[in-house]
Amino acid sequence: MGAEPLPGRVVALQANYCLVDLDGPCELGTDGSEPGRGGRLLCTRRTRLDKSGLQVCVGDRVTVASVDWRARRGSVVGLEPRHNLLQRPAVANVSQVVVVVALAEPGLDPLQLTRFLVTAEATGQPVQVVLSKADLLPAAEVEAWCRRLEGWGYATVAVSTHTGAGLAALRRQLGQPGIAVFCGPSGVGKSSLLNALAPDLELRVAAVSGRLRRGRHTTRHVELFPLAPGVLVADSPGFNTPALPSDPQTLAAAFPELLARLRASPCRFANCRHQGDPGCAMGGTWDRHGLYGRCLEEVEALAVVRSRGGQGRQGEGGMRQRGDRLEPLLNPQLRRSSRSTRRQALDGELSSPDRED
Ligand SMILES: Nc1nc2c(ncn2[C@@H]2O[C@H](COP(=O)(O)OP(=O)(O)OP(=O)(O)O)[C@@H](O)[C@H]2O)c(=O)[nH]1
Ligand SMILES: [Mg+2]
Ligand SMILES: [Zn+2]
Structure with missing residues (x-):
């Protein structure tokens, strides 16, 4: 068993385990007596690594301890801060x-x-x-x-x-x-x-x-x-309907052609919906005008549901996708504090299977 925590990167998750590629070279063992060190280990992962409730995901830099080189097993004990x-x-x-x-x-x-x-x-x-x-x-x-x-x-x-x-x-x-x-x-x-x-x-x-x-x-x-x-x-596993952000500003920031135009000449009103309203720098003729409009409507509809105390997350409380349309669910979840709701939404996102349909 090793004592020093070893740095590595999570390359896959499997049920309650994760595969970690350790940094550095993979050393070969000596014929049977001494097992090889380094390389890939199957590691246990706690569902929550620290008090903030963060979970390990693929791409994370982690440290591994309690290594059993013969069984190629270990335990993730530390998680480095994520860049994104x-x-x-x-x-x-x-x-x-x-x-x-x-x-x-x-x-x-x-x-x-x-x-x-x-x-x-x-x-x-x-x-x-x-x-x-x-x-x-x-x-x-x-x-x-x-x-x-x-x-x-x-x-x-x-x-x-x-x-x-x-x-x-x-x-x-x-x-x-x-x-x-x-x-x-x-x-x-x-x-x-x-x-x-x-x-x-x-x-x-x-x-x-x-x-x-x-x-x-x-x-x-x-x-x-x-x-x-x-x-x-x-x-990664394919899926059909990626979620949209929860506020219109974040949505707008995700359209590079919109950002580029606004940097050159901002709209008259700071809360412009960029749907061809008076004083809008975008006008109504840009290619993704209609696509942006449909995303914006969905983001705004979700915001209304949230402000009424629904969860406001697709496929769960609040609204659900029905073909092309978004429709409210009849029984929104009980009101929770917005922070705990957000936390849970993130946890759900990280732990839920990638399949959706
Ligand atoms: N005509 C054509 N078919 C392709 C091409 N590349 C892949 N395919 C076919 O598309 C089908 C799906 O390919 P996959 O690689 O399994 O698709 P995927 O995106 O990984 O799908 P998921 O794992 O389900 O998310 C297979 O039948 C491939 O042979 C291509 O360049 N041309
Ligand atoms: Mg595939
Ligand atoms: Zn505008």
Whole structure:
């Protein structure tokens, strides 16, 4: 048993355990008598590491103690402060978020893509878009999507694991040291992309199904994989409806084209809804005007529910998503203090399974 706590990084969670890659080299054992040290350990994790209720998540820097090298087990005893957190999929200390959506099968839904981008922007880190399955659309349409997303303010690369198009550009984009997270709907080819970039991984992939050619939730857990020295990429389970922030200011801050315009010339009123109101610097002709409007309506509807004492969290108390619409639940949860509600919402987000449908 080791005594000194050892530093490492959480690369995956499994029930009440986590996999931790220890810093430093992995030493081989001496034929049978002395077990190897370093490398990957299966560690117990307490549900709450400290009084603030923080939970360990993938990407966290931790310290491990009580190591049994023979069984390759240990116990997470310390958690370093996070630089940032992607809420869903839950990954800490990300250095870029790569939102992957398919050009076809399943078809590209601009509202869904926008919701993924809003979640990604909340990390404060660079956000890239990957348009997958470029082999399924004519080149001119692929090019038009790329130009459109660049107009939203995003570096965009169209890729195909079938033809190999765009893979070299994506590899370059992922070249920086740190953690890049692949996130997006199920079936868009996130795991296929990782397999194309690092064939040794042999991640499970599965064909899309049904009329809408949707994915089948093949990837079940977030996991970090090494792509190059110092470069980690997280594969994650696809899901369909990323949550929106709770206030309109945060929402607006997640639209780069809106921010850029407002920096150049602010709207007349500080609380402008940017929906073409008088004195609005955005006017009503920008590409994501309608998409922003729909997100804003949802954020405002949730704020109303919250102010009436509902929980205001999608899929739970307050409102729920019904197809395209958001509708109030009949029996909102009993009122709780807003701080404890927020805390619980975060805990739920971190501990709930990544599958939603
Ligand atoms: N036509 C085409 N199909 C692709 C491409 N890349 C992946 N696919 C197919 O898309 C399907 C889904 O791929 P996955 O890699 O499992 O998708 P995923 O995003 O990881 O899905 P989840 O794990 O469920 O979130 C598989 O049948 C792949 O063969 C591509 O470039 N072109
Ligand atoms: Mg997958
Ligand atoms: Zn405005």
